[in-house]
Amino acid sequence: MKIIKYKKVSSNKYELILDNNEKIKLYEDVILKENLLWKKEIDDLDNLLKINSEYEIYDIAIKRISSHVESKKGMYDYLNKKGYDNKNISETIDKLINMGYLNDNYYAKCYISDHLNLSVDGPKKIIKHLEDMEIDYNDYYEYLEYDDEFWKERINHYLEKQLKVNKKSLYIFKNKMLINLINLGYDKELINSCLNNITIDNQDELKEKEREKIRIKLERKYTGDELERKIKEKLYQKGFFS
Secondary structure, eight states, X not given: OBEEEEEEEETTEEEEEETTSOEEEEEHHHHHHTTHXXXXXXXXXXXXXXXXXXXXXXXXXXXXXXXXXXXXXXXXXXXXXXXXXXXXXXXXXXHHHHTTSOOHHHHXXXXXXXXXXXXXXXXXXXXXXXXXXXOOGGGTGGGGOOOHHHHHHHHHHHHHHHHHTOOSOHHHHHHHHHHHHHHTTOOHHHHHHHHTTOOOTTHHHHHHHHHHHHHHHHTTTOOHHHHHHHHHHHHHHTTOOO
């Protein structure tokens, strides 16, 4: 098949119009590698498209890496969702590893650094993600070598921020924080050791505000001693025990 015309369609792609009016899009590197500018003829279209597909998956992978630090599994999942077959994906990933563009150790280092500096995530949550990405323990353990005091400091910082907006009883607050921090990946014993030091200075004020809210709601149905008993029950349920 003879090539009638070349038309640039992007920074690294051309559309080729063939003598049978068929149009194909090829990467510039493929055109140059296959000497098509000089030959102006295609001998084996299927093979040419196969070569072009290999360039395409590599190009997409490089673009991904240029905007996201990726792990090997992360790259595999990304390319798999794009619909490429396992053989091409594996070959591309091997190529990227050999060229130094894909490195699980570097990914782990960046991921841990980002989550320690930009999130409140604890070690268990961070490790869970790395394990999901099939990162080997040897590729990340050194970046998480912190003592208990480091993690306690992060827990306390989180608790201080939550206390500033808290409107619940100390009991409810502690239970909520325990669940939140466990979900964030912190050790239960470390969390409790920090929660044991928590006090709420305006506890009486919060209790009175809650009492009034409950009274307004219940006095439509109850009066006298029954109203007071119901109020006490509701306060108890909300963690105000005294």
